[in-house]
Amino acid sequence: xxxxxxxxxxxxxxxxxxxxxxxxxxxxxxxxxxxxxxxxxxxxxxxxxxxxxxxxxxxxxxxxxxxxxxxxxxxxxxxxxxxxxxxxxxxxxxxxxxxxxxxxxxxxxxxxxxxxxxxxxxxxxxxxxxxxxxxxxxxxxxxxxxxxxxxxxxxxxxxxxxxxxxxxxxxxxxxxxxxxxxxxxxxxxxxxxxxxxxxxxxxxxxxxxxxxxxxxxxxxxxxxxxxxxxxxxxxxxxxxxxxxxxxxxxxxxxxxxxxxxxxxxxxxxxxxxxxxxxxxxxxxxxxxxxxxxxxxxxxxxxxxxxxxxxxxxxxxxxxxxxxxxxxxxxxxxxxxxxxxxxxxxxxxxxxxxxxxxxxxxxxxxxxxx
Amino acid sequence: xxxxxxxxxxxxxxxxxxxxxxxxxxxxxxxxxxxxxxxxxxxxxxxxxxxxxxxxxxxxxxxxxxxxxxxxxxxxxxxxxxxxxxxxxxxxxxxxxxxxxxxxxxxxxxxxxxxxxxxxxxxxxxxxxxxxxxxxxxxxxxxxxxxxxxxxxxxx
Amino acid sequence: xxxxxxxxxxxxxxxxxxxxxxxxxxxxxxxxxxxxxxxxxxxxxxxxxxxxxxxxxxxxxxxxxxxxxxxxxxxxxxxxxxxxxxxxxxxxxxxxxxxxxxxxxxxxxxxxxxxxxxxxxxxxxxxxxxxxxxxxxxxxxxxxxxxxxxxxxxxxxxxxxxxxxxxxxxxxxxxxxxxxxxxxxxxxxxxxxxxxxxxxxxxxxxxxxxxxxxxxxxxxxxxxxxxxxxxxxxxxxxxxxxxxxxxxxxxxxxxxxxxxxxxxxxxxxxxxxxxxxxxxxxxxxxxxxxxxxxxxxxxxxxxxxxxxxxxxxxxxxxxxxxxxxxxxxxxxxxxxxxxxxxxxxxxxxxxxxxx
Numbered sequence: 001x002x003x004x005x006x007x008x009x010x011x012x013x014x015x016x017x018x019x020x021x022x023x024x025x026x027x028x029x030x031x032x033x034x035x036x037x038x039x040x041x042x043x044x045x046x047x048x049x050x051x052x053x054x055x056x057x058x059x060x061x062x063x064x065x066x067x068x069x070x071x072x073x074x075x076x077x078x079x080x081x082x083x084x085x086x087x088x089x090x091x092x093x094x095x096x097x098x099x100x101x102x103x104x105x106x107x108x109x110x111x112x113x114x115x116x117x118x119x120x121x122x123x124x125x126x127x128x129x130x131x132x133x134x135x136x137x138x139x140x141x142x143x144x145x146x147x148x149x150x151x152x153x154x155x156x157x158x159x160x161x162x163x164x165x166x167x168x169x170x171x172x173x174x175x176x177x178x179x180x181x182x183x184x185x186x187x188x189x190x191x192x193x194x195x196x197x198x199x200x201x202x203x204x205x206x207x208x209x210x211x212x213x214x215x216x217x218x219x220x221x222x223x224x225x226x227x228x229x230x231x232x233x234x235x236x237x238x239x240x241x242x243x244x245x246x247x248x249x250x251x252x253x254x255x256x257x258x259x260x261x262x263x264x265x266x267x268x269x270x271x272x273x274x275x276x277x278x279x280x281x282x283x284x285x286x287x288x289x290x291x292x293x294x295x296x297x298x299x300x301x302x303x304x305x306x307x308x309x310x311x312x313x314x315x316x317x318x319x320x321x322x323x324x325x326x327x328x329x330x331x332x333x334x335x336x337x338x339x340x341x342x343x344x345x346x347x348x349x350x351x352x353x354x355x356x357x358x359x360x361x362x363x364x365x366x367x368x369x
Numbered sequence: 370x371x372x373x374x375x376x377x378x379x380x381x382x383x384x385x386x387x388x389x390x391x392x393x394x395x396x397x398x399x400x401x402x403x404x405x406x407x408x409x410x411x412x413x414x415x416x417x418x419x420x421x422x423x424x425x426x427x428x429x430x431x432x433x434x435x436x437x438x439x440x441x442x443x444x445x446x447x448x449x450x451x452x453x454x455x456x457x458x459x460x461x462x463x464x465x466x467x468x469x470x471x472x473x474x475x476x477x478x479x480x481x482x483x484x485x486x487x488x489x490x491x492x493x494x495x496x497x498x499x500x501x502x503x504x505x506x507x508x509x510x511x512x513x514x515x516x517x518x519x520x521x522x523x524x525x
Numbered sequence: 526x527x528x529x530x531x532x533x534x535x536x537x538x539x540x541x542x543x544x545x546x547x548x549x550x551x552x553x554x555x556x557x558x559x560x561x562x563x564x565x566x567x568x569x570x571x572x573x574x575x576x577x578x579x580x581x582x583x584x585x586x587x588x589x590x591x592x593x594x595x596x597x598x599x600x601x602x603x604x605x606x607x608x609x610x611x612x613x614x615x616x617x618x619x620x621x622x623x624x625x626x627x628x629x630x631x632x633x634x635x636x637x638x639x640x641x642x643x644x645x646x647x648x649x650x651x652x653x654x655x656x657x658x659x660x661x662x663x664x665x666x667x668x669x670x671x672x673x674x675x676x677x678x679x680x681x682x683x684x685x686x687x688x689x690x691x692x693x694x695x696x697x698x699x700x701x702x703x704x705x706x707x708x709x710x711x712x713x714x715x716x717x718x719x720x721x722x723x724x725x726x727x728x729x730x731x732x733x734x735x736x737x738x739x740x741x742x743x744x745x746x747x748x749x750x751x752x753x754x755x756x757x758x759x760x761x762x763x764x765x766x767x768x769x770x771x772x773x774x775x776x777x778x779x780x781x782x783x784x785x786x787x788x789x790x791x792x793x794x795x796x797x798x799x800x801x802x803x804x805x806x807x808x809x810x811x812x813x814x815x816x817x818x819x820x821x822x823x824x825x826x827x828x829x830x831x832x833x834x835x836x837x838x839x840x841x842x843x844x845x846x847x848x849x850x851x852x853x854x855x856x857x858x859x860x861x862x863x864x865x866x867x868x869x870x871x872x873x874x875x876x877x878x879x880x
Contacts, residue, residue: 010687018772032691032848042499050510054522085395121772123763123845129591195764195844212422212445215473226445233448302394303441303452305425314426316439316452324522329428329439331477339476350691351847354773368499 007035014043018121018354021364023338027353034353037345039338044368052328057083057157057295060328064315065151067330068366070113073106073142074308076155079328081236082304082317083157087297092286095159096238097279101172102142102154103237103306104268104275108179109138110309111261111268114361115186118258121358122199127189134182137175144168157295159288169276176269186262200255204344204356207252214343215336218311220360223260224252230307237306242274254352257359261309296323310334310361332366372397375449378418383409390454396441398452406455407465413442413451414470420444421451424467427477429485431512436462436487463488484510533820536653539564564656568645572796579795580607583837590841617784622685625781630683633676634782634789640672641793644800647723651813651822655724662723663715666804667708670759673797674700677768677778680790684781692777695848696768699758702852703765706859707755713748713863713870714738714808717879727812737811741879744870749809751863753835756801758855761794762836764843765851802832 013024022043028036048067052060064075077099084091091099116131139149145164146154154161190196206216211224221228229246231239247263249256299321305314311333318327337360344356370378376397380389386409387399401409413421426441436457443450455464466489467474478489479498486508489495497504507514546560581596581604588595596603621630647662649655659665674697681693715721717738718729730736739749758765769777779790806812806828815824846854873879 008687017775032695042497042501045499047509056522088394119844123766123770123772124843125587125763126591126841129593133592189842190844193844195846198850199844199847213472215424215471228445234450300392300394301398301439301452303396303426303450312425314441316426316428316441318430320432326432327428327430329426329430331426331428331441335476336473339473349847349849350773351767351770351845 005030012353013040018357019364020117020357020362023362023364023367025341025353025357027350029350032349032351034345034348034350037342037353039341041338041364041367044364046365046369048369049328049330053325055325056293056323057297057325058291058293060325061156062151062153064330065153066365067369068308068310068313068332068334068363069150070363071106071110071308071310072150072152073102073155074306074313076152077103077237078304078306078308078313078315078330079317080155080157081306082302082315083295083297085302085304086300086317086319087157087295089158089289089291091159091237091289092284093238094163094279094282094284095287095289097275097282098160098164098287099155099237100239100242101272101275101279102145102152102160103308104271105138105141105172107309108265108268108272109135111265112138112179114261114309115258118355118358118361119190121354122196124190124196127186130182130185130189134175134179137178141168141172141175144171156288156291158291159286161288163285163287169279172272172276176272179265180269183262183266191259197255199351199355200258200359201253202251203254203352204348204359205251205253206340206344210343211252211340214340216311216333216340217336218307218309218333219260219264220257220311220333220337222247223249223256225250230305230312234305236304239271241278242271244270244274254355254359257361261361264309294323296321308333310363310366311337313366330369332363332369334360334362334364334366338362338367370447370449372450375419375451379413379451382412382416382419387453393452396450396452398454400454400456403455403457403461403464406453407467407470409453410440410442410467410470418447419449420447421449422446422471424471424473424477425450427467427474427481429481429487429510431485431510433512435459436485438464438481438487440467457487462486463490465489466491468492484508486511533823534653535651535820535822539653561656565646568656569642572642572645572799573792575799576792576795577607577611579799579833580610580791582833583795583840586834586837587841590838611788614788615785619786620781620783622781624685626683626685628683629679630781633679633683634786634793636679637673637676637793638789640669640676641796641800643672644669645803648800648803649723649727649807649812650825651820654813654822658722658724661721663711663721663726663804663808666723666800667704667711670797670800671700671704673759673793680778680782684778686781688774688776689778689780692768692770692774692780695774696761696778698848699761699765699768699851699855702855703755703758703859706751706855706863707759709860709863709867710748710752710755711804711808713744713867716867716870716874717741723807723812726808727814730811731814734811737809737814739809744866744873745809747862747866748870749805751859751866752809753801753805753832755855755859756805757836757839758851760797760801760836762798763840764846766840766845767848767851770845798833798836799829802829802836805832 007028007030010027012027013019014022024040026038048063052063061076064079065072067075112131112135116128119127143149146152146162206224208224208226211221227248244267249260297319301318303316305312314331316329320326345353386405390398390400421442421444423443423445425443428439430437438455440453478492481487482489482495483498584595596606599606644666646656647659647665677696678693681689718726738745761768810828813821813825
């Protein structure tokens with residue numbers, strides 16, 4: 001009898017340790033080689049967009065927390081920004097500073113989580129705890145400010161919900177100093193580790209033109225060498241007041257996507273420190289513009305987008321002049337990145353697929369909404 | 370290029386094939402005919418001055434009078450943003466796919482097809498997506514969609 | 526001082542036991558069978574305790590590397606946590622999936638467990654503390670450790686699960702490949718001993734500390750390094766833990782096992798790790814040889830635990846290799862290095878440049 005081989009299909013997920021939630025990847029395998037990947041989504045679809053159409057504008061913000069729970073602040077921000085653009089509300093300066101501080105802290109927390117989870121997916125257990133340890137400092141700061149550790153509901157239409165307590169600023173500076181120091185630990189553990197390099201270099205290359213065509217954004221796009229960051233290219237809030245760099249990598253492989261996030265943590269620390277300095281210069285205590293609970297923006301439509309830790313987070317908000325939005329359409333970075341996953345997984349091994357998936361930093365609630 | 374310049378540039382380029390809508394509060398918003406859509410999108414992408422090479426968002430809208438499809442386009446290198454809108458009557462809810470221009474449209478169009486029932490021509494894979502495979506309760510994002518456990522917020 | 530360590534030596538116990546059995550009037554085939562059964566059970570008991578201790582120790586080491594405490598609730602620093610875990614696993618339902626291959630699924634954990642413990646028949650735990658001093662000792666160790674691969678393949682096949690099957694296939698490929706460099710690196714010291722008996726290997730390293738094979742330059746340290754790398758792979762430990770790579774294959778070959786069957790795989794893994802360390806100590810670190818102030822079995826245990834600590838540090842520091850990189854490393858790097866090392870050692874032996 002002649003020997004023959006056969007391709008076989010494996011359902012990776014919806015419950016699988018490395019699909020970060022409930023994503024299902026239908027893999028066609030030839031031995032260990034991945035011949036075809038097909039992401040199947042929808043296991044976490046809660047129809048937040050539909051629910052928002054049935055809520056008043058202020059009530060939508062807690063729903064947006066759940067769109068992407070790792071960086072809820074940015075989801076709050078994007079909806080608040082869309083509503084402010086519709087109603088042309090001026091946000092007080094102090095609130096803008098607080099928003100920037102929170103957004104950047106949230107970005108750092110998200111990237112620290114990414115660091116841990118990616119290392120874990122490639123088999124190194126210890127960095128996971130290291131990443132979460134420093135993330136805890138930031139989560140404590142959020143808890144101090146708004147009482148929540150995961151879904152903050154902090155950034156509201158027209159401002160923020162609470163002012164920071166007096167001990168926030170010194171603690172925040174301390175946390176930034178600690179994280180800045182620990183960056184050396186993170187890099188020391190993995191950056192020059194030969195096993196890590198063998199696992200990540202030249203794996204899952206995403207070329208710049210493919211990335212743009214497939215709508216990939218954020219750190220993944222910048223790791224492919226496209227210098228595109230909404231904080232610089234389309235400055236929202238008060239990002240034009242800060243001095244920071246946009247790190248870019250060259251190859252767009254797994255290693256670049258990993259190192260890109262570490263570089264971004266550094267820049268975010270810079271922004272937070274500048275914003276804390278700027279906050280001291282603001283004399284007005286006002287943190288929220290007057291917005292009635294029965295907030296009715298004039299009819300119109302606006303697309304607000306911000307750069308969160310997974311890329312462009314956008315909300316297309318259509319108002320018909322009533323107290324409920326007519327349409328809320330959200331796009332998250334993860335959606336396009338998951339869509340582009342098959343591009344990167346051409347003839348890779350299962351282990352590489354896991355590494356690639358991890359460095360895309362896909363978070364399923366943002367995909368399914 | 371500022372938003373006003375962009376508005377003028379697009380208006381001049383396409384003349385009366387596009388209509389500028391005042392409803393767009395932030396980025397310029399244009400209405401496009403459904404038959405004209407693919408051609409205009411292709412030209413927007415190919416124009417060296419504009420080069421809208423990035424589809425940021427695509428979504429259907431149900432206004433209770435007609436369907437709308439909104440395209441949020443971006444140019445990564447020129448740092449421009451523009452929104453396009455196509456109005457579709459209920460009885461002709463059908464639109465051409467823009468996958469050929471921006472592959473990113475794939476999942477967005479699939480989602481729109483599934484949740485609004487707007488048919489997308491030339492789409493390679495229109496199949497169940499966010500909803501369960503055995504879903505038979507219609508198109509949930511339409512405004513007239515109803516289900517026993519779906520309670521609308523009262524108009525106070 | 527010497528008297529004290531003499532007093533703590535355990536080998537008089539072995540001869541005392543033999544005399545005791547003899548005094549009951551047992552004749553030779555039965556005398557030997559009984560003697561070995563008792564010794565084997567003792568070894569089994571001791572090893573089970575060691576495995577339980579290793580589970581706890583690994584958790585503590587992992588926790589402290591990761592700047593947390595690990596188990597803290599049961600006793601001082603959670604010292605009987607693993608015992609409670611074992612009791613919990615014993616009580617758990619033995620989930621049997623419907624489409625399993627019944628006999629294969631049933632026997633896989635038992636084969637794995639038995640194979641892990643069988644090695645210790647020839648392991649010299651201390652001066653005279655050896656169940657049976659076989660003249661093919663080290664060959665026996667190599668043969669028995671390879672059993673594990675059969676059990677993992679059985680588990681992978683019997684589970685009727687694609688992840689488990691992939692895990693089983695991976696482990697087969699991995700263990701068979703790393704068997705070669707492991708055997709060849711052990712051959713290097715054997716060349717100088719001239720005997721395969723574990724006792725002879727230890728005895729040839731008595732005397733000053735530079736008599737340990739790891740200090741016999743230049744081939745000793747290289748042989749040790751290649752052995753410990755291959756051994757890590759044999760024990761399926763990170764960075765070579767691809768058969769059970771949690772993030773890729775969920776849990777690999779043992780994904781469908783629950784309750785005590787899972788515990789058997791789990792304990793066998795720790796016993797295997799201890800085996801690798803024990804063989805390394807026996808062959809390279811002078812076995813139970815040490816300084817006078819402590820009994821020989823304590824020296825053996827201490828050295829073995831140090832090597833185990835090394836293996837644990839590997840696990841909690843390194844990421845995991847990919848399957849093709851793993852095979853490449855075995856065949857394109859380790860095998861040539863060990864063979865060249867063996868040839869050099871042979872050359873030195875021939876020229877008499879050794880001590």
